[in-house]
Amino acid sequence: MLRVLGNPVYALISVGATEEDIAAAAARLGVDRPLPVQFLDYVGQLLRLDLGRSFTSNLSVGDEVLRRLNVTLPLTLLSFALSVLIAIPAGFLAAWKARTWYGTAFSALTQLAGAIPVFWVGILLVTVFALRARILPAGGFPRTDWEDPQAALRALVLPVLTIAIVSGSELARYVRSASLDVLGQTYLRTARATGQSFAGALLRHGLRNGIVPVISVLAIQLSTTFVGAVIVENVFALPGLGDMLLVGIREQDFPSVQGVLLFSTALVLLLGFVADVLQRILDPRIRGTLSGNHRSRAAA
């Protein structure tokens, strides 16, 4: 699709290039061929899991994506883990203590955190912890990559915090509403009446019921975290996928842009699929409906 857009040749040639230079550059990129041919060629490449070569650096896009994942994947997973660790207890407590000061403070805080753009959180954290207090690096990633794990981790602390604050508060709101739902169910009271302890009943019956809607949100949340990483990488000058995408757009390096977007889309769809399967495993009631899936989720 992106093959149609703009002329990538201009990114390669210098000022004063002759007609022949332009034609040669176009031939090298293969953009002088008819568009349908280019497209079919690209699809053929994809089937061989080959994302092509970058117009500007001539490196394999697939290799570059994998290399960039060294930064983006840890960033995404760590942020996600941290936000889940914060969100589940915080959200559950907020449901339990719904009408206390904690519940109110929780609502106000998550409302506020949900309204703050993720990159601004990043700027503020950099200002406070890196520029003023000077306890953490303001950005960049060690050249040694993960050979020096400590330095690599230090570079990720602020980015991870940035994403976790924003996506954690969003997740916490879902956890709160799922917990509110469970806590109000009569089966909990029935379980208590059969002599189970409150915690036991909650773990045995509440968790399994409450977790189903949360799982579909978790998958969405993991993809938002991934997109958040794409933006936040830019705040902290991290050489990840987001950086690759932006540079690609700026330099009209379509194979790179396509590669990153295709990879991200595949990842997002895959996560959605895994969540659907998990939900079916956990909740037998959803299992029977095949095509009705979007209905049940939409109704929730």
Add this chain to the structure above:
Amino acid sequence: MSDPRILGADAGTAVREAQRPPRPRGVRSINLVAGAVLFGVIVLTALVSLVYTPYDPAETTGGRLSPPSAEHPAGTDVLGRDLLTFLMIGARLAIAVGIGSVAISAVLGVTIGLVAAFASRWVDDAVSSLLDIAIAFPTVLLAMLIVAWRGASLESAILAIGLAGSAVVARLTRIVGTRVLSEAYITASRTAGTTTARMLVLHVLPNVWPTLVVPFALQFGGAVVAEASLSYLGLGSPPPNASWGRLLQEAQSTVLVAPLGAVLPGVLLVVTIVGINLLADGLRDVVDPSSRSGR
């Protein structure tokens, strides 16, 4: 509180209380009022910026990065341009982005949604599955794709965000539309010989509309954030029509010398979004009084 039975009882009370019918309207509409005030300030700023800004956006009158003064209430940027002027223009852009992208989502989304609701089961399933995929695709990534295609401009951003939002609107419209179509008054109207088009305008749209008001308001806020992110990445509208996201990006490198530049645009963004979210919350209570406070 160490007795688990008491804990359990407590939780029960709390939940029952949370599920109680809504408090009287007077208390609940605090959200509406607070939201209207916050959002109103931004809208007012945007309107004023149409007829008056303290300086010309391109005018480099002040010293570079000067602190707030009588001439420049919010200080100046790295080129000596008045920050207040830019903040006001940013408000105008934010409102334009919100209105523009919500309008696109509304027109496209409601149309697709109604088509799916009216269509045969087969078409409906196909459209719904496509919508599911479209919704799973992150807005910012879609926006980047469109910016890569059309170049960075305000219109690209609005178009991209509007397109991304239309999938959500379409799915919602389909659900509400299907429900409305099964109502008795639709059957009655059809029996009376009303044409499909007339029925759409007279009966379906008015009944679908109220459900969409709140999502539209929320989408407005989401659109403003998305545009700010794009602008921050350098993919939004170029200066002098700089949005708040762009201002933040430019101020990031000089945050220690001139902290206001990196703080004020962010504060305005948050005010806008909290304002519209509260407004949406308040509207929800007005439109649908049966909604609970727990979300």
